[in-house]
Amino acid sequence: MDKLAIQLYNSLSGKKEPLVTNKPGVVKMYSCGPTVYNFFHIGNARAFVTFDMVRRYLIYRGYQVKFVQNFTDVDDKLINKANELNTTVETVANRFIEEYFIDANTIGIEKADAHPRVTDTMEDIILFIDRLVMTGYAYVAGGDVLFETPKFAEYGKLSKQSLDELLSGSRVEVSDYKRHPTDFTLWKAAKPGEPSWDSPWGKGRPGWHIECSAMIQKHLGDHIDIHGGGHDLIFPHHENEIAQSEALLGSPLAKYFMHNGYININNEKMSKSLGNSVNVRDLAQQYDPRALRLFLISAHYRSPINFSDEVMQQMMAAIQxxxxxxxxxxxxxxxxxxxxxxxxxxxxxxxxxxxxxxxxxxxxxxxxxxxxxxxxxxxxxxxxxxxxxxxxxxxxxxxxxxxxxGLLQLEKVEDKEKIESLVKEREEARKERNFAIADAIRVKLEEMGVHLEDAAQGTRWWRD
RNA sequence: GGCGCCAUAGCCAAGUGGUAAGGCAAGGGUCUGCAAAACCUUUAUCCCCCGGUUCGAGUCCGGGUGGCGCCUCCA
Missing domain, CATH: 1.20.120 (Four Helix Bundle (Hemerythrin (Met), subunit A))
Known part of the structure; x- marks a missing residue:
């Protein structure tokens, strides 16, 4: 039997490497979770399912896995949504965290060992930023705190871009108060009407990247084995996490970075402007959720995949x-x-x-x-x-x-008994070779969306 | 402009230098009260194109062509 180590592709090196964990037999992994301002879509689902799959497999292979996935519950999108619904950011966040767990469960994504929220990590975040300021990696500009990217010599090592190369894209936002165009926000000064927290730099809220660094440290410690997310997070999100954390640590935050590929919808990039994003809640009504999950794992996690009704029909047949x-x-x-x-x-x-x-x-x-x-x-x-x-x-x-x-069928109990009694009734009729009645029952069941299949040992049935 | 990815049958998708997994769809057959399922069988002499390395390349190297991603919130 194969006793060789698991090989995994590390975005840091661009190669497959053997999995050698910091502590033998234990894997600490962190994966970037959703910003909870809406139902999650099929693209989010791919990331969640990918790391759920990785986790399940590591456990299957005998590892003890500590897995953390965050909820971003303070951010511009949440603030907009709250204004739109005339409610609070907290209400929106609570609502969609609940919805997350419902949909995650539907497609077989298990709960992580911890699902920290930004709002519950605020002290740690502020402390983290403070240390970056103290050590000179961050500076205060107005009420904002920014990370000074040139101070971190290895900046760009994950996305394999130098500071100059990043600049030549000329799409980097240039602001007067930034010392360097690629500097990024750690702390944002509060604007009127926005949720805010007290900090040494005045009222404000965290920038996007800092939460993950703080949460990893709080829940998993200084160093983790695997850090995951969609491949669009390579830059700037994960690059910035590395900068923040490693500036203080002086050693690698994560040994392996894993990034899953994108999903296209009918060969087009999924985006809100195209109006083609599909959320899992709706999809699960349309297709067997397991077909959805099979679709997501039927290709290698790093390959781009294309979502279409045709493919989903194939997946449904395969599940059958x-x-x-x-x-x-x-x-x-x-x-x-x-x-x-x-x-x-x-x-x-x-x-x-x-x-x-x-x-x-x-x-x-x-x-x-x-x-x-x-x-x-x-x-x-x-x-x-x-x-x-x-x-x-x-x-x-x-x-x-x-x-x-994650494809084991969950028993649905509701109409099960009713269906089974009809199936039994039909079997009796068949034994008596009363096929007229047997067929009538079958028609009735078909109308209920129940299909039958007769085998020598009995009849099996399933629903659409 | 910079960094990176992909191109395999009607569709989806693996493939570590040694002669193309698997799923779906389609045709033929077996079985069967009917229906369905299942099983058997057929379907890429060829892996975008052109060179090269090699006894041998889908698999390595070089050059094309065609898609795509990131560099801006994003899984």
Whole structure:
């Protein structure tokens, strides 16, 4: 069995590197979470699902994982939204944090070990900024505090750009009070009507980047193993985090930076101006949420992917294939006259999965292995030598993997009993070869959106 | 202008220098009260183009062409 280290692509080096954690067996990871002013969209979902997948896999591989993901709950977008709704920033934030957890749960994203909010981290943030001022990395200009980028010699090491190169883009905002055009805000002086906090520099609120540095330190300590986010966060967000933290630490904030790729919608960049952003709340009404998740993990996390209805239809069909196989397995296992036998050795499958995921979390290959398992299960079930242990081995493996992929079907209880009694009634009719009644029941169920499938061991059903 | 990414069948998507995984769709077949599912089978002599390295390249190198991202809030 493969005992080699997990390889992961490190944005810092631009290469795949073996995962060697600061503390053996423990992975500390932090991933940038949402600004909670709205429902999250499919693009956000890709980042969340990517790091949920990484976390699940690390745990699967036996690591103890400490995972933190933040909520940005003070920011211009929130302030605008609050004004728009004639309410407070806090109300907006609370509302959409709740909505976050609902949607995250829908697509199988587990809660992090901590979900710190900026407003709960204010003291640490102010202290952090203060230390940067004291050590000369930051300066006060008016009521603002700015980080002086040239003071940090390695500025640009993540985005692989020098200060000059950053400038030549000439899109960097030039302000009179900045000593250098690439300097960025750590603390923003309060404007009337905005939420603000007391600080040594007067009332104000934190800039965007500082929260992550402060939260990492507070919840995970000075150094973490993996820092994640969308690849658009490379610059300036993560670059600035590195500058802030490492200016004080003098050593790396995170050993590995991982960045997931973008999602396009019908081959166009998703953006609000194009009006094509789709939130997960709406999508989950339209498609099986697991199909959504499968879509997100069916490509390697660094590849750009394209969202379209056509692709989603394919994903729905693929989910059906998995479900059908699993449900047949369970039906067979319910059979009362099943011979006993030996459990199967499925280590070949397991090795293939580990090999795929160890290689920079290649979930595209890993899902291929999953479908190979499904094929083998289907083949086995057509054979004549089924045993309880044989079926059990497959079900156990399948469920372990579906759990790893976050695709395990959650039981919906509501109308389940009603449907099952109809299904049973129909089976009785079929036994009596009263096909007229059997078909009538099927029509009725179809109208309810329930599909049937007759197998030798019984009937399985599923909903749209 | 700077930094970086991608180009594989009708669609999606892997592919570590050794002769193209997997999913969806489509055709044919087996099974079946019907239907569905499942299984079998067919579908890229070829991986954007041109050179080069090599016994051998989708896979490495150089040059094109075509997409895209970041440099500004952004997953």
């Amino acid at each position: 294939r998995i479900d059908a196989s699993r449900e047949h397995l369970m039906l067979r296992l319910q059979s009362s006259y099943l011979p006993e036998g030996d459990p199967f050795d499925l280590s070949m499958f397991e090795s293939r999965l580990l090999e795929a995921m160890d290689d920079d979390f290649n979930s595209a290959i890993a899902t291929g292995v999953l479908f190979d398992l499904v094929r083998e299960i289907n083949l086995y079930m057509r054979s004549d030598d089924l045993t309880r242990q044989g079926l059990g081995s497959y079900l156990e493996k399948l469920d372990a993997w579906l759990e790893l992929y």
